[in-house]
Amino acid sequence: MSVSTIVPWVIGNWKMNPATADVQKWAQQFNQCLQLAPIAQQQCNIAVAPTYLSLISLKENFTGYNRTVHVVAQDVSRFPGTGAYTGDISAQLLQDAHVSYVLVGHSERRELLGDDTQILCAKIKHALDAGLTVVYCVGESLAQRENGEAEAVVLQQVKDIVPVVSADQWEDRIIIAYEPIWAIGTGKTASADDAQAMHAKIREGLKQITAASDRVAILYGGSVKPENAADFAACPDINGALVGGASLSATSFYKIAASFAGKK
Numbered sequence: 001m002s003v004s005t006i007v008p009w010v011i012g013n014w015k016m017n018p019a020t021a022d023v024q025k026w027a028q029q030f031n032q033c034l035q036l037a038p039i040a041q042q043q044c045n046i047a048v049a050p051t052y053l054s055l056i057s058l059k060e061n062f063t064g065y066n067r068t069v070h071v072v073a074q075d076v077s078r079f080p081g082t083g084a085y086t087g088d089i090s091a092q093l094l095q096d097a098h099v100s101y102v103l104v105g106h107s108e109r110r111e112l113l114g115d116d117t118q119i120l121c122a123k124i125k126h127a128l129d130a131g132l133t134v135v136y137c138v139g140e141s142l143a144q145r146e147n148g149e150a151e152a153v154v155l156q157q158v159k160d161i162v163p164v165v166s167a168d169q170w171e172d173r174i175i176i177a178y179e180p181i182w183a184i185g186t187g188k189t190a191s192a193d194d195a196q197a198m199h200a201k202i203r204e205g206l207k208q209i210t211a212a213s214d215r216v217a218i219l220y221g222g223s224v225k226p227e228n229a230a231d232f233a234a235c236p237d238i239n240g241a242l243v244g245g246a247s248l249s250a251t252s253f254y255k256i257a258a259s260f261a262g263k264k
């Protein structure tokens, strides 16, 4: 199997946006786009990570679509099961609510919300134990890139989770999202060549970790827009996109998914 046979993933990360009424409007508009020009399941996996407030209602909206659109939790508790952890939602509760995907390690959570390696590993372990698939985010800061450390930082972030991911889980329970921090929400993107180079390094790094390295989806994130999506989609080791700002518009997000779908 070569990497070109990986079905791409396009995932919208809505972060701390938008209000409930907008969610309904978004769902209607996205459905209209899919009705007008369907994107086949085998061309592209599509998913959206809304806030916890709209996770379940959005999931219900998606059941009326002509294809599967997954919902993704933006975070998960570092504690398993149930218990006295005010404000937290565990992997088991997500699984009970039929939410099968979760983002872990986003740079905003690493930088602003205290998620260090130990916490990330706990989150990933509990998510995998509960049967969830983890979208694990990695990426270097501008200073690290300028100091020539980008590759080492990113490869270390991948290695950090090795103790909690079993050999067989790398293939279909872990999706990696490479998001250079300096490209997030800034309008600056890595060039497709630079992103491809980092993705190839990540895949090379994965070879030391799993026999399934050619089957691990590696997404790019950082100012992906309809205008640049096709450039990323054309790169052999870029298997999709994690989209922030542009995913808040249903039509923009649809166009990005359509670009990746056209890749196959």
Ligand code: 13P
Pocket (backbone or CB within 6 Å): 013, 106, 179, 183, 184, 185, 186, 187, 221, 222, 223, 224, 242, 243, 244, 245, 246
């Ligand atoms: P932007 O697409 O807004 O740069 O955000 C990327 C991101 O952080 C997705 O998780």
